Amino acid sequence: MQTGGRQRLPVLRLPRTKCLIGLCALVLFFGTGSAYAGDREDVLATINQYMEYEKSGNLIAQGELMLDERTMVYPGGRAGGDNRKGMRQQQAEQDQFAAEFPGVRYEFELRDVQAQVWNADSALVTFDSLPTRIVPPSLPAEKTAKLGSPKIPLIVAVMLVKQQGAWKIAHTTFVPLSKD
Numbered sequence: 001m002q003t004g005g006r007q008r009l010p011v012l013r014l015p016r017t018k019c020l021i022g023l024c025a026l027v028l029f030f031g032t033g034s035a036y037a038g039d040r041e042d043v044l045a046t047i048n049q050y051m052e053y054e055k056s057g058n059l060i061a062q063g064e065l066m067l068d069e070r071t072m073v074y075p076g077g078r079a080g081g082d083n084r085k086g087m088r089q090q091q092a093e094q095d096q097f098a099a100e101f102p103g104v105r106y107e108f109e110l111r112d113v114q115a116q117v118w119n120a121d122s123a124l125v126t127f128d129s130l131p132t133r134i135v136p137p138s139l140p141a142e143k144t145a146k147l148g149s150p151k152i153p154l155i156v157a158v159m160l161v162k163q164q165g166a167w168k169i170a171h172t173t174f175v176p177l178s179k180d
Contacts, residue, residue: 063087
């Protein structure tokens with residue numbers, strides 16, 4: 001094709017979706033970098049703190065480790081939205097349980113902990129959480145009979161993001177360890 005004495009090359013046009021996919025592939029290829037030193041340890045420290053708050057029953061403090069809009073998938077449901085409100089509700093339930101069953105608590109063993117960090121700002125941690133309910137011998141038998149089923153072993157997957165230098169939990173999925 002010629003215009004005004006110069007030869008013009010044809011313009012190659014790709015569909016928008018192919019361009020977008022190609023651009024995303026380039027960003028992933030060139031944009032992925034190694035994590036900064038200490039990120040994996042910091043992520044695991046966040047998970048350990050999360051489990052310590054779970055063990056102590058301090059769910060308000062546990063909520064501070066999470067994004068305000070954290071999402072969660074658990075056996076039988078899914079939750080999203082105002083995480084602070086949800087954690088306050090869980091704390092109220094925890095406090096009511098503690099008042100009704102004084103001294104009953106849980107210990108948690110974490111097994112098969114795997115942590116991956118990408119681009120120094122996102123991470124995935126998976127582990128098996130094996131709870132053990134501790135019932136004090138001083139709890140009357142009639143109270144012990146009303147305890148109900150203990151917490152079940154879970155496979156836990158936690159997505160974290162780094163915001164302003166702090167690792168925050170963005171999403172948590174809980175799956176029963178046993179298929180029963």
